[in-house]
Amino acid sequence: MRVIHLSKMTGAAGSEAHLLALLPGLRARGVDARLWVLVEPDNPLDEYIARAEALGVPAERLTIRRDLDSALLWRLARHLRRERPDILHTHLIHADLYGVVTARLARVPRVISSRHNDDRFRTRLPVRLLNRALWRGTDAGIAISGAIRAFSLRVEGAPAERLHTVPYGLDPATIPAQPDARAALRAALGLPAEALLVGSVCRLIEQKGLLYGLRGFAAAAGQVPGAHYVIAGNGPLRATLEAEARALGVGERVHFLGWRDDAHAVFAALDVFLAPSLWEGFGLVFLEAMAHRLPVISTTVSAIPEIVVDGETGWLVPPRDADAVAGALRAALTDAQARQARGANGRARLEAQFTVEAMVERTLAVYRGLEARR
Numbered sequence: 001m002r003v004i005h006l007s008k009m010t011g012a013a014g015s016e017a018h019l020l021a022l023l024p025g026l027r028a029r030g031v032d033a034r035l036w037v038l039v040e041p042d043n044p045l046d047e048y049i050a051r052a053e054a055l056g057v058p059a060e061r062l063t064i065r066r067d068l069d070s071a072l073l074w075r076l077a078r079h080l081r082r083e084r085p086d087i088l089h090t091h092l093i094h095a096d097l098y099g100v101v102t103a104r105l106a107r108v109p110r111v112i113s114s115r116h117n118d119d120r121f122r123t124r125l126p127v128r129l130l131n132r133a134l135w136r137g138t139d140a141g142i143a144i145s146g147a148i149r150a151f152s153l154r155v156e157g158a159p160a161e162r163l164h165t166v167p168y169g170l171d172p173a174t175i176p177a178q179p180d181a182r183a184a185l186r187a188a189l190g191l192p193a194e195a196l197l198v199g200s201v202c203r204l205i206e207q208k209g210l211l212y213g214l215r216g217f218a219a220a221a222g223q224v225p226g227a228h229y230v231i232a233g234n235g236p237l238r239a240t241l242e243a244e245a246r247a248l249g250v251g252e253r254v255h256f257l258g259w260r261d262d263a264h265a266v267f268a269a270l271d272v273f274l275a276p277s278l279w280e281g282f283g284l285v286f287l288e289a290m291a292h293r294l295p296v297i298s299t300t301v302s303a304i305p306e307i308v309v310d311g312e313t314g315w316l317v318p319p320r321d322a323d324a325v326a327g328a329l330r331a332a333l334t335d336a337q338a339r340q341a342r343g344a345n346g347r348a349r350l351e352a353q354f355t356v357e358a359m360v361e362r363t364l365a366v367y368r369g370l371e372a373r374r
Helices: 014-028 046-054 070-083 093-105 125-136 146-156 181-188 210-221 238-247 263-269 284-291 322-333 336-353 356-373
Strands: 002-008 032-039 059-063 087-091 110-115 140-143 163-165 196-201 227-232 254-258 272-275 296-299 314-317
Touching: 002 014, 002 070, 002 093, 014 032, 014 046, 014 284, 014 356, 032 046, 032 070, 032 093, 046 059, 059 070, 070 093, 087 093, 093 110, 093 125, 110 146, 110 356, 125 146, 140 146, 140 356, 146 163, 181 263, 196 210, 196 263, 196 322, 210 227, 210 238, 210 322, 227 263, 238 254, 263 284, 272 284, 272 322, 284 296, 284 336, 296 322, 314 322, 314 336, 322 336
Parallel strands: 002 032, 002 087, 032 059, 087 110, 110 140, 140 163, 196 227, 196 272, 227 254, 272 296, 296 314
Antiparallel strands: none
């Protein structure tokens, strides 16, 4: 069975990292899984392509010059006619649009679309109508969480009988050991070895709710004088967040690390993971935190309660509620036993519920179901 996965990428976040786990697993089970990436002219994603190829996944790039690129339709159709896949599996809206149209032009037998998020733009009428039309050209769908499945049914009119739920998976064995990470990050920040670190690892955008995280940390900081907050990532809100930290009087206790290509070293240095998101399709970052046995403070939105169990693996609070964030931070930072217990429970939940093996087998079951219908 030859399956081509098509996705437009500008970086390596959740859905992109997911493919680096899924495709090698499919290939190990006899599927000829390949990756085609739609890239912008000035962003060829050399490092990501090299990572895929190092994992044994054949990868190709096709340039997309604008959101609506008519030349891409014909190039992609030619590629599909050449490769003759049994299934085209699309990810994210550009791939859905170009993939569904060209698969029909190239007479690809089956098309599957994965839904990875419930971004606000998907609720706009033109996008809703587009997705409703695309679902009519799609043979099956995969939603990465129950929340995304419900969103796709409600907003996009996805066919319930053909939309399957397959959560992300993470293999903790793929995470490198970081025995010196705690001491190294504290030393780099000029902090004592016993300093407590709260951390967020994400893009600095509105969706991640970091303004509420900062305000919650500032409200809790007086009761936990040894605590500091580190934020790893870049994005358009960085200057706003830095100004907010100064205005709240915690500028010296909030540390902006910028983009880190060693994110797991940051996770390994933390005591608490904070993700005050406003919405999340799934959030692979939660599994990464759980792999590091970190208790998670997050919000009761989208798919997060499917991953983080309030009172068991972390603390869940309402979105946009800085006071609730502050309360959870005080509870977590003043009770080492609770932190350790919830972190250990998170690791156990990851190993039981969110394995790569389960993700691969469920995806393969969708493929086999399509083959059986031929």
